Amino acid sequence: MIIQGLKSGPLPEAKQIEHFFLSSGHRSAYNIVQTKEREVLKNPLVNPSQQQREGYQDTLVNLRVIGYLFLFLPGPNHRALADVFSSVVSAEDTDLATLGEIYKKCFVRAFYKYRKTPAFIPSHPSRPSFDQRVDKIRETLYEAPKDYSDSKFKALIRDNFRCMISGVYEEEYQHQFPEDEVDTALSTEMAHVIPEGNYFGLDKPNKEKYAASILAVFDRFGFIIEKFDVHSLTNVMTMIQPIHNSFDRLRLWLESTDKLNEYKVVVVNRKHAFVPEKPITFKSTDPRLPLPDPQALELHAAACKVAHLSGAAEQFEKYSRDFESTYVLAEDGGSSAVLEHAFFKAGLIEVGA
Secondary structure, three states, X not given: OEEOOEEOOOOOOHHHOHHHOOOHHHHHHHHHHHHHHHXXXXXXXXXXXXXXXXHHHHHHHHHHHXXXXXXXXXXXXXXXXXXXXXXXXXXOHHHHHHHHHHHHHHHHHHHOOOOOOOOOOOOOOOOOOHHHHHHXXXXXXOOOOOOHHHHHHHHHHHOOOEOOOOOOEEHHHHHHOOHHHOOOEEOEEEEEOOOHHHOOOOOOHHHHHHHHHHHHHHHHOOOOOOHHHOOOHHHEEEEEHHHHHHHHOOOEEEEEOOOOOEEEEEEXXXXXXXXXXXXXXXXXXXXXXXXXXXXXXXXHHHHHHHHHHHOXXXXXXXXXXXXXXXXXXXXXXOOHHHHHHHHHHOOOOOOOO
16 A cells, blocks of 8 residues: 555655655654664564464554654644654653554544444434424524534534535435435435544443543644534534445545645545545535534544554454454464454553553
């Protein structure tokens, strides 16, 4: 895979990517990580067990996560890049892989959401008509959304009942538009830029600790989103299911252009049936209904690029698939990564422990 001229795998030499660096200090910090990765590559394991192989690969991926964060986090005046820089230059050599693990689990993986099958929410048999629902919600239209359902409908209104990426209409409300205007209509879903799973279901102490670790990293990166804001219109987008799935699995992201609210849609697979080739422009039907936060979209894009170039995305996908199909743990510890994924989903992993 090639992203912005870079191939997934080992970190490139600094001299090959000079245009990414904002200063000599930025370049030097990157070199610290790239040098450590070279040391690991020069000392491969001999006759390792599956668990040892996974640990070795984890170390490489964790180091690459840091290296690619240096290249893709927003800068130069953004706290995220400054935080990674200060963490790397102050870390002991032996702690770099652990630092990368924290960024992988508490930043990159925080954006990843695996769903084996599309989410399906059946319509209520006595669902109110479009006009009745609009009338019901009109009084609170400009208030902060109270919950998922409230946010989803307000996002639909803001987005003119269309997927923000493809422009496809929501099939339930297509009859509100001229027939010659609606080329395609499908069921839409509400996508979160920062996944809501990071903020809810925190009744268990360990899950709360894990969520706190994620929020701490986001806070250090200068981006704070409170639990009650996760359904804010600045954090949600109307999408059809194929695009929502790609967005959640870090296979699709948005890159801003030099024009206000204009984005280029980037996909891992070259062809995607519903992704436009030309840049898209976000528009709100009402200026009082805010658009998605550009900073959140920028961080999501960075997580996607880092995930694929470092190999983290492949790990996430593998562990998710294995978790779905594994029933018996290997005696040699070879299922440890799958077990960790299960604990991770349950919020039982104490990051950095």
